[in-house]
Amino acid sequence: MISRSSSCFLSAGLCYSLGLGWLQKDRMLLGSLGLLLALSTLCSSLDNGLVRTPPMGWMTWERYRCNIDCKKDPENCISEHLIKSMADKMANSGWRDFGYEYVSIDDCWSEKKRDANGRLQPDVERFPSGIKALADYVHSKGLKLGIYGDMGNYTCGGYPGTTLDTIKIDAETFAAWEVDMLKFDGCYSNSTEKAIGYPKMSAALNATGRPILYSCSWPAYEGGLPPKVNYTLLGTICNMWRNYGDIQDSWDSVLNIIQWFARNQDVLQPAAGPGRWNDPDMVIAGDFGLSYEQSKAQMTIWAILAAPLFMSSDLRTISEDAKEILQNRILLYINQDALGKQGRRVITSGPLGVWKRELVNGQYAVAVLNKGTDGTPKPYVTSLGLLNITQCTEGYKLYDVFAQEFWGEFKSDTAINMQINPTGVVLLFIRPASIAHHP
Numbered sequence: 001m002i003s004r005s006s007s008c009f010l011s012a013g014l015c016y017s018l019g020l021g022w023l024q025k026d027r028m029l030l031g032s033l034g035l036l037l038a039l040s041t042l043c044s045s046l047d048n049g050l051v052r053t054p055p056m057g058w059m060t061w062e063r064y065r066c067n068i069d070c071k072k073d074p075e076n077c078i079s080e081h082l083i084k085s086m087a088d089k090m091a092n093s094g095w096r097d098f099g100y101e102y103v104s105i106d107d108c109w110s111e112k113k114r115d116a117n118g119r120l121q122p123d124v125e126r127f128p129s130g131i132k133a134l135a136d137y138v139h140s141k142g143l144k145l146g147i148y149g150d151m152g153n154y155t156c157g158g159y160p161g162t163t164l165d166t167i168k169i170d171a172e173t174f175a176a177w178e179v180d181m182l183k184f185d186g187c188y189s190n191s192t193e194k195a196i197g198y199p200k201m202s203a204a205l206n207a208t209g210r211p212i213l214y215s216c217s218w219p220a221y222e223g224g225l226p227p228k229v230n231y232t233l234l235g236t237i238c239n240m241w242r243n244y245g246d247i248q249d250s251w252d253s254v255l256n257i258i259q260w261f262a263r264n265q266d267v268l269q270p271a272a273g274p275g276r277w278n279d280p281d282m283v284i285a286g287d288f289g290l291s292y293e294q295s296k297a298q299m300t301i302w303a304i305l306a307a308p309l310f311m312s313s314d315l316r317t318i319s320e321d322a323k324e325i326l327q328n329r330i331l332l333y334i335n336q337d338a339l340g341k342q343g344r345r346v347i348t349s350g351p352l353g354v355w356k357r358e359l360v361n362g363q364y365a366v367a368v369l370n371k372g373t374d375g376t377p378k379p380y381v382t383s384l385g386l387l388n389i390t391q392c393t394e395g396y397k398l399y400d401v402f403a404q405e406f407w408g409e410f411k412s413d414t415a416i417n418m419q420i421n422p423t424g425v426v427l428l429f430i431r432p433a434s435i436a437h438h439p
């Protein structure tokens, strides 16, 4: 934890332009990122060195589901062609350079039966070159490949699952294919099997010697408010975990997840940190169901929550508006903050919810979400004092992340006036005033 005076002082002394678009970051900040990364390895998390900041990438499920009909729908079926074309887009349309790194295959990639040696095998028609060749292709683009398995007799889509007996061979198969991430779902097993299987798969992946991001769906299957799992244990065996039901392509679904996260934040928030993240599920901004305002709202809350950002949309046809939101530099900077501290909802006021995340070097992100649907932007007045952002007595600089506007310097009692659009957000990036540069 940076102390009150040092965070103001550190930022004041050593500022350089990093050309972060309209924002200027300072080099000291990067220096302290390194220190924080080193320190954070002391915290208890899965010991594979991965995802010290939330992982970013793309995943098939929400947009492409279990579409296996490559005859009728060759461009959109779960196949090596789909994965390669998304990898091409990720490398060529700026996504990779913004940090979107993992290209992840969800369910429905395998044959319905294991091979003669008891190994999982990809569907021969849809993945004719095999997963190893696909991994090579994805790696050649500077990206990483994710795959999906299930702790249970079958995957949720009815493909072969991983039982307690096949954990070792499946971990070895994924490593031999040079896969970089495993989403391990939890259909068709009971709580006892999960309690044995999830830690066992973690150990089996580690034993392969290949660093494989391990995404666990365990808590999402245990039910309860909050889910009845040991989050301290989860943080030591998994890099990220799903807590709740599947996201669908609608605002209702996004709002439902946001509210669930707020309601359970006392348990969820302390569980997250570098190497171990709560996963509110895929980013659907860029898909069909969300308006422009709602897309900004989803990305904002996911940034405040330090959530993994796995898009599930068609990057070949995505709109420029959506791309601009998903590639907003300051928003991604907030999401990727090296302190790795998940934010919280700190105030509710009628339809408004105020969310706050502490960042490195005494910086903060504050978001106000308006879930109202009465068609009128809602005014909201607050101050840094009311938001409890008072450590730096010389005040703070405020930036509106989506409007890309500098709002000026604020003392703790200066009024902060906002207008929040229906089902929209205002996202503010807040830095100690002592940081020399501003946009």
Ligand code: GLA
Pocket: 061, 106, 107, 155, 156, 157, 185, 217, 245, 246
């Ligand atoms: C579950 C998961 C989803 C997806 C599907 C695949 O529902 O929660 O994210 O992986 O299974 O069948």
